[in-house]
Amino acid sequence: MMDSIVAARAQSRARSNAAFREARRYFPDGTSRATVERDGGPIYVTRGEGAHLVDLDGSKFLDLNNNFTTLIHGHAFPPVVEAVSRTIRDGTCFANPTEHEIALAALLVERIPAIENIRFVNSGTEAVMFAIKAARAFTGKTNVVRFEGAYHGAGDWAEVGQSNSPANWGPVQRPSSVPGYRGAPASVADDVTVLPFNDVDALEHAIGSVGGRTACILIDVMPSRAGLIEPEPEFIQAIMELARRHSILIVSDEVLNLRQGYQGASERHGLTPDLITAGKIIGGGFPIGAIGGSSEVMRVFSAEHGRPAVPQGGTFSANPVSMVAGLATMQAMNEDAFSRLEHFGDQVRLGLRTAIARSGAPFCVTGTASLFRIHPRSELPRTYREAFMSAEQEETMRRLTRHCISHGISLPMGASACLSTAMTAADIEHVIEVFDDFLSQTY
Structure with a gap:
C-alpha cells in the first residue's frame, strides 16, 4: 500500500522533482x-x-507546519499584505530608526509581563545568542545551563546538547555536552551544562556544582523538538528558586512558544524569567527576533553613556517591513483569537487521542494551545530521551506523513504541528479523519 502511495506521489510531483534536480546544481x-x-x-x-x-504541480495541502509555527494566521493574511504593501513603497530598510519599531515594541511590552524593555534582531538564533551574551555581561559569569534535546537555534553555546543521541548522550541525570557540529571548539562544551528536562534532583545537584559560575538557565518551557513535553510545576518552581539562590538569570526561549497564549508561554506555565526571546509569530511572516526582559538586565545593551556592555546591531534589525507585518499580526491575535485557536487545538488533540484509543495503536499526543505532536509510542514522554525515536518509529512516522500528504495534509515529521487562525472546524475534522484512516489501515 505504502509503495503505491510513494509511486503515485512521484508521478504527481513532476515539477517539484524537476526543480529539485535543478537546485542540486547550486546547493550542497x-x-x-x-x-x-x-x-x-x-x-x-x-x-x-x-x-x-x-x-x-497544482496540489493543495492543509498546512500544519506554517513555516515551523511562524504563520499563526496562515498564508497571505490580508492585514499583513496590506501593511507591507503600504510600507514597502516608502523604502524597505534604513540606518535610522522608524516609528514602526516603537509601535511593535509597545504592544509586546504591554502584553508580556516579563518584558519591560526590548531589542529587535533578525532571527530566533540571534535572539538567543544575544540573550546569552546579556546574561553573561550582567552576571559576570560564563556557564549556561540548558536542557537536553531542546532547540535554541544555531549559536555555538545554545546548540550544545540539542542533538544528543543514544550513541553519545551519556548518563541520564548528567547528559553529555555534545557540540552541535563537527569541529566546534571543545571550550564551547566546557561552558554548557546539559540537564534532563523535568528532573528536579538532577537540576538541584548540577546547580549545586556549577551555580557559582553559571550566567543563565536557558529553557524552552515546552520544548518542541524535544517532544513538546509539558513542564511539571515543581520543576518550574525549582528553576526559579535555584536561580534566585545562586544569582543566575532565567532565559525563557519563546521564539516558538510565544504562540501558547496572549501573554506567552512563561506566564502560562508559571515561570518568571529575567529575559525572554521571541520570534516567528511576532514578524508576521518576515525575518525577526527579539530579546526582552527587565529594564535592569536590558541595560547591558544601552549605548546612552558610551560603549554598551553588549553591542548589538544588525543591518536589518527593526526593519520597517518586519515591524509592520509583526504589528498587524499581533494586533489581530487578541485574546479572543488565542481562545478560538486553543479551542481548535483542544479539539484536534482530543480527536487524535480518541482515534488512538479506539484502535489500540501505539501512539500518544502531546501539546497545548495551538500545538500538537504525535508520538509513535503508547506512553506520554516526560523527557527528550523518552521522546527520541528509534529507526522503526521514524519509519512509522514517515508512513504517517506520506499518508497525510496523499490526503492533502502537510504534517511535519518528528516535529510539532501547529494550527492557524485561517483553519476551520472542517479542517480540524479532516486532520482527525485522515489520522483515524491511517490507524485503521495500519493496525
Missing part, C-alpha cells in the same frame, strides 16, 4: 535549509492560500 544538498523535509524529494511551493499550500 539541493536546499538552503537542513530542516526541509525531503522524503521522496521536497515539495516546492508556488503560493499559500490561508490555511493551505499550493505546490508547483
